[in-house]
Amino acid sequence: MSAPAKAAPTIEEIMSRIREDAARRRITGLDGASPATGPPATAGFTFNRAEVFQILQRAEENARVGTRVPEMQRFSNPLMRRAARAVARVVILLTQVITTPQRLFNQTVLQAFNLIIRMQDQQIDQLEKGMADVKARLTFQERAFKDMLQKIRSDLPDLPDSQTAASASEPLQHLTDPFYVAFENQFRGSREEVTERLEIYLPVIEAARAGTPERRILDVGSGRGEWLDLLASRGMEAYGVDVNQSLLQDCQQRGLAVEAGDGIRHLRQLPDASLGAVTAFHLIEHITFDRLIDLLDEILRVLKPGGVVVFETPNARNILVGAGDFYRDPTHRHPVHPDTLAFAAKSRGFARANAYFFAREGDLQILRPASEYRFARLIDYVRVSRDYALIAYRP
Amino acid sequence: MNIAIATVQVPFIHGGAQDLAAQLEAELCLRGLRAERITLPFRFFPPEAVMRCMDTWQAEDFTQINGYPVERVICLSFPSYYLQHPHKLAWLIHQHRAVYELWDTEPSRELRQSAAGQALKARIWRQDTQSLAQCRRLYTISKEVSERLKRFNALDSQPLYHPPRLAAHLYCAEAEPYVFFPSRLEKLKRQDLLIAAMRHVHTPTKALIAGEGGMYDYYAAMISRYGLRQRVRLLGAISDRELLACYARCLAVFFGPFREDYGYVTLEAMLAAKPVICCRDSGGPLEFVVPGQTGYVVEPRAQDIARCIDELYRHRRQAAEMGAAGLEHYRNLGISWGKVIQELMQ
Numbered sequence: 001m002s003a004p005a006k007a008a009p010t011i012e013e014i015m016s017r018i019r020e021d022a023a024r025r026r027i028t029g030l031d032g033a034s035p036a037t038g039p040p041a042t043a044g045f046t047f048n049r050a051e052v053f054q055i056l057q058r059a060e061e062n063a064r065v066g067t068r069v070p071e072m073q074r075f076s077n078p079l080m081r082r083a084a085r086a087v088a089r090v091v092i093l094l095t096q097v098i099t100t101p102q103r104l105f106n107q108t109v110l111q112a113f114n115l116i117i118r119m120q121d122q123q124i125d126q127l128e129k130g131m132a133d134v135k136a137r138l139t140f141q142e143r144a145f146k147d148m149l150q151k152i153r154s155d156l157p158d159l160p161d162s163q164t165a166a167s168a169s170e171p172l173q174h175l176t177d178p179f180y181v182a183f184e185n186q187f188r189g190s191r192e193e194v195t196e197r198l199e200i201y202l203p204v205i206e207a208a209r210a211g212t213p214e215r216r217i218l219d220v221g222s223g224r225g226e227w228l229d230l231l232a233s234r235g236m237e238a239y240g241v242d243v244n245q246s247l248l249q250d251c252q253q254r255g256l257a258v259e260a261g262d263g264i265r266h267l268r269q270l271p272d273a274s275l276g277a278v279t280a281f282h283l284i285e286h287i288t289f290d291r292l293i294d295l296l297d298e299i300l301r302v303l304k305p306g307g308v309v310v311f312e313t314p315n316a317r318n319i320l321v322g323a324g325d326f327y328r329d330p331t332h333r334h335p336v337h338p339d340t341l342a343f344a345a346k347s348r349g350f351a352r353a354n355a356y357f358f359a360r361e362g363d364l365q366i367l368r369p370a371s372e373y374r375f376a377r378l379i380d381y382v383r384v385s386r387d388y389a390l391i392a393y394r395p
Numbered sequence: 396m397n398i399a400i401a402t403v404q405v406p407f408i409h410g411g412a413q414d415l416a417a418q419l420e421a422e423l424c425l426r427g428l429r430a431e432r433i434t435l436p437f438r439f440f441p442p443e444a445v446m447r448c449m450d451t452w453q454a455e456d457f458t459q460i461n462g463y464p465v466e467r468v469i470c471l472s473f474p475s476y477y478l479q480h481p482h483k484l485a486w487l488i489h490q491h492r493a494v495y496e497l498w499d500t501e502p503s504r505e506l507r508q509s510a511a512g513q514a515l516k517a518r519i520w521r522q523d524t525q526s527l528a529q530c531r532r533l534y535t536i537s538k539e540v541s542e543r544l545k546r547f548n549a550l551d552s553q554p555l556y557h558p559p560r561l562a563a564h565l566y567c568a569e570a571e572p573y574v575f576f577p578s579r580l581e582k583l584k585r586q587d588l589l590i591a592a593m594r595h596v597h598t599p600t601k602a603l604i605a606g607e608g609g610m611y612d613y614y615a616a617m618i619s620r621y622g623l624r625q626r627v628r629l630l631g632a633i634s635d636r637e638l639l640a641c642y643a644r645c646l647a648v649f650f651g652p653f654r655e656d657y658g659y660v661t662l663e664a665m666l667a668a669k670p671v672i673c674c675r676d677s678g679g680p681l682e683f684v685v686p687g688q689t690g691y692v693v694e695p696r697a698q699d700i701a702r703c704i705d706e707l708y709r710h711r712r713q714a715a716e717m718g719a720a721g722l723e724h725y726r727n728l729g730i731s732w733g734k735v736i737q738e739l740m741q
Contacts, residue, residue, distance in 0.1 A: 008599030011628050014571050014644075015603075021568065021640035 056113060063106035066092055066099030154290050180331070181246045184224065187328065188282075194226045198281070200358070200365050201227075201310055202234065204391055205277055208308035211236030215276025215304060220263035220295075221283035225251040232256065241266045264291060267298035275302050281312040282387075284341070285332050292336070296348045303394035309350065311341065315357065315388040317370075319381040338370045338388050345392040353392035358385035367391075398423055398430040398467040399457055401475035401483075403437035403448070410579060411659050412488050414560045415536070416471055419486075422732040428740075433457075435475075439493065442506065442515040449522065452477040469739060470530070473519075477526050485527060486534040486555060486739060487544070489656045494519050495547050496654055502582060524548040534739070537657040539678040555738055556730045559659040561635065565666040567718065568643040570711060573601040574672075574704055575645035577638060577660060580608030580629075584652045588674070588695055590617050592649075593627050595701035598708035602649070603641060605630040642667035646714055647707045651695060654678035665689065665725040670717035672703045683728075689721035 009017075069088050075081040092099075188194060210217050211231060219227050222240025224247060231238040239257035242248055251258040259266065263283070278299045284292050299309050316322035316335035326335050338355030345353035356367035367389060375381055400423075402416045416432050423430035435451060438444035457465045457480040468483040470476035473491045476483065493503045494516040506512030527533060527544070533552040535541045541552045578584040586604050593602050604614070604627065611629065618627045633641065642648070648664035651674040658679040664671045665683065671690035673680040684690040693699040707714040 009571065011573075011601050011603070011625065014573055014601060015628070017571060018637060018640045018644055021644060022634070022636040 052117070056110065059106075060110055063103065063110055065102055065106070066095055067103070150290070154294060180244060181224075181250075183329070191224065191226055194224075195230055197358075197365070198227050198230055200367060201279070201389070202230070204308060204310060204367075205231075205236070208277055208306060208393070210276030210308060211238060212276065213237050215307065216274075217277040217279065218267075218275050218302075220267075220278060220280040221286075222251065222256075222258055223247055223281070225254060225256045225258065227279060227281060228256045228258070229254065264294050264298055267295070267302055270302045272301055273304045275307060276304060277308045277310065278303065279310045282314070284311055284336055285313050285326070285329075285334070288333060289336075293344065293348065296345055296350070300349050300394055305394055307394045309345070309390070309392050309394075311390040312387055313341070313390075315384060315386055317357075317373075317375070317381065317388075318384050318386050319378075321386050325386070338390070341390045342370075342392075345390060349395070350392035351395040353390065356389045356391060358387065358389075396428060396466045397463055398428055398469065399460075399465045400430060400432045400469050400471065401452075401457070401478055402432060402434050402471040402488075403473070403475055404434040405437050405439070408579075411657065412472060414659070415488060415557065418557070418560060418732070419469070419471075419735075422736060426736060437472075439491075442509070442511040445491070445515055446518070449474045449477060449518070453479075453522075455479065457483070467740070473523070474526075476530065477522065482531050483529070484532045484534070484739070485530045485552075486536065487527075487540055487552065488536055489540055490523055490543065490547075491519050492654075496543055497583075500653075520547065524550065537679045538682050539654070540656050553738075555735055556657075556728065557732060557735045558730050559662045559666070561639065561663060562666055564635075564639055565663055566639065566643050567668040567722075568640075570646045570669075570715065571644045572599060572646055572708055573603050573644075574647050574649050574707075575603050575605070575641050575664075575669075576649045577605040577633075577641065577663075578650070578652065579606050580604075580610040580614060582610060583654075584608075585674075585695070586610065586614050587617060588651050588697065588700060589649045590614060590621065590623065590627055591697035592700035592704065593623050594621050595698050596626075596704050597701075598705045600646060600704050600708045602627045603630055603645070604628065605633050605638065605641060607632045639667075642669065645669055646711070647672060647690070647704070647718075649673075649700065649704075650680055651677055651700070652680075653695075655680060658683075662725065662730070664718075665721035668715075668718035668722040670707060670714055670721060672700060672707075674700075683724070685720070685724060689717055689724050 069085055069092060072081045072084040072088065075084055189197075205211055205217065209215060211234070215237075217231060217236060217238035219238060219240040222228055222242045223244070225240065228238055228240050228251065239259065240251065241259050241261050241263050242251075243260065243262060245260070248258050248260055263280070267278075280295075284295070287295070296309075303309065314321050314326050314332075314335055316326060316337060322335060326332055338357075342353050342355045355370040357370050357373060359366050359368040370388060373380070373384065375384075400416055400420055402412065404413075416434075420430050420432050435448065437448055452474045455478040457468050457478050459465060465480065466482070468478065468480045470478065470483055470485045470487075472488050476485045476487070493506055494512075497503050498507060498516065503512075506515070527548065527550055533544075533550060534555045535544060535552045536555065536557065538554045541554045544550045544552050574589065576586060576589050578586070580586055589602055589604065611631075615629055618624060618629070630637075630641075642663060645667075647670045648660060648667075649672045650658060650660040650664065651672065652658065653676060655678040658677070661671050661673065661680040661683045671680065671684050673684050673690065673692055674695040675681075675692055676695060677692075681692060684692055686692045691703045693703060707717075
C-alpha cells in the first residue's frame, strides 16, 4: 500500500516493510522453532485477581500520606505523649507543601488503576463472547477441513494404501482367494444360471454399439468370467480385470482376456474416450462410497460418447436381501440404494442414468425401471428382484 | 511396503538436498506408504574420506534390514546409489560434482593437482557408471543433471521436476525497489556477480541477499570495498516468513549460480510472480526462465546484469507482467508431488 511516488526508500525502510509483512502473515506450521513463536514472556506466572485487589487496598490505605497524626504510643507519660503529638502536628503541617500534591498524585494513580481493571474486565467479557463464537466456527471449520482432507486424499494418485500394498508383496493374503471362489460357487449360482441372467444385458450393449474393436467392453471384477464368455460367444471384443488370483487363472485357462489389477487403478491408466462399455457385476457393494464415486468418474472419462456403463448389485429394497442375505458375504461393505446409485451417476455427469429391477413378463425376463415400482404392500418388498442394475450413458 | 530413501547428510550445511529428501518422505507417508530417510554422514574432504564413504555405501545391503524387507529403495545422492538392492532406483539430485563438471574449475584445483584426487575421480567415474546402470529406473531432478549423466557416464535418464518446499505459501505483493537473491553464500552461487552489478546500477534499486555460508565475510568485505553499504545488504539467515515476504515484495529475483542442478529459487520466484534474472551458464534455472517473457538470461557479467535491473526498475509494470507470466508458466509445467510419486512408485 506504499505510495509509489516516494521514489527511493532506504534499505532500512524496505526491511521494516518486509518485517511488517512477515509478521502480518502468520502461517502455522512454518519455522515453528523460531524465537518469534516461542512461549509468551509471562509463561509460568499466574495472575491472581484477589491478590491484585489486596495490593490496591493497601495502596489506598497508604495513599493519604501526611494527614494522620501518630498516636505516639511509645511514650507512656501522657504529658510527653501530648508534647510529641504537638511536634508531629507541626511537622505534618510543614510537610504539607510536599504531601498535598503527593496525595493528589496517589489518588489519581489509584483511580487510573481501578479504571484499567474495570476496562480490562469489560474487554475480557467481550473476548470471552468472541471466543465462544470462534469456538463454534472452529468446530464447523474442523468438519469442513475433514471433508476437504478426505477429498484431497481421494484426489491423490491411486497408490496402493499401506494395507493393499503390504498384501501385494505378500502371497499370504491370496490364500483366501480360493476361499472366495468356493464361496461364490456356493451362493452366486451355477455358471449356466448366471450366464442366462446376464443375457438380459446383451441388448443394452448392442444398442450402445459396444463390443467392436474400436468400442471395446471392459468388465471390472470379471470374476469367473461368465459375462466375458457370453460376450465372446457373440463375437464381441471384451476384456476383464480382477484382483482374485485364482479366478484370473481360471479365466486365463478358459482363454479369456483378463488382466490382474485393481479396477480403478486400471481405469486411471486408460486414455480418455477409449471404451464402448464398462460393466461391473456385483462389484460396487464391495467398495466404499468414495471409491464408487471415483469409479464413476473414471468410467465417465474413459467411455466414448454414447458409451454405456452397467452395474449390477444386490437390491436392498428387497427386504430379505436388505435385512439379511446381503450380509452373508463377508466382503460386502454396504448395500447401495438404487435411488442413491442413479443419483450419483447423474450428478457425476452421466446421461439417462436409471436403476432397473428384474421382472418377468410371461416367459421373458425384462428390466423394468425402478421408478415404476410402488411399494404399497409388504409383499412388494419381498417380490421385488433380489438384484438390480444401473444403466447410464456418457452424453 | 517399506520404502527406503537413501541419501547422505552433510552435517551443519543445510541446502535443497535435505529439503527434497524430507519432502519426499513426507509426501510418500501422506499417501499411506511407509517411507523413511536413511542417511550417512558425508565428508567431501579429503579424498580418502570420500572413498571411505563410497566403501560404506557399497557395503550396505538394503534387501532387508533387521528382518524387515525393504521393497523399494530410492537413492538420491552420491554415493548412496552404491548400496546393494535388487530393485533400487535413483532419483539423482547430483553426482559428486567436484570430479565432473567442476573438475576444471577453481574449487577442484587442489583435487586436480593431487594423485589422490585423480585416483578418486577415476574411481567415481567408473563406479558411478556401473552402479547407476544397475538401477531399475534412473531419474534425475532436472535436465541439467540428466545431461551431465549423459555426457560423463553415457547413461540415459528421465528428469522429474518437483515443487519447492514453500510452494503453497509463496505470494505476491506490491514491489519495493530491490532485487532479491536467497541462497547459501558460496562461491558457486556467485553472489559476487550481483554485488558487482550493483556498482553499475543507475536507478535507486537495492539488493537484498539472504542466506549464510562460508563466503559471508568475503561478500561483506566486497560490499564495503565497493562502498555499497547503502545499496546491498547481506541479511544472513532469515525465517521462512521473512523469506516469503522478501519474495513477495521484491522487484525481481536474481539467481545466477554456476551450473545449478535444479534451483528452487527460480521456481519460488515464479510462484511469487516475480521476474528472474539468471545467467547463460546457470544450469537448472535455464530450464524454467523464458527469456524476455518471464525474466532475463544474460552473460555472467556485472554490466549486463545491471542493465536488466535498471530496465526492470524503469518499467515496473512490465516487470510485474513478466512475474505474472512466470507464475502462469509454472502452472503450465504441471509440477506436482503426485506426478513424481506416481512415476517413482510405478
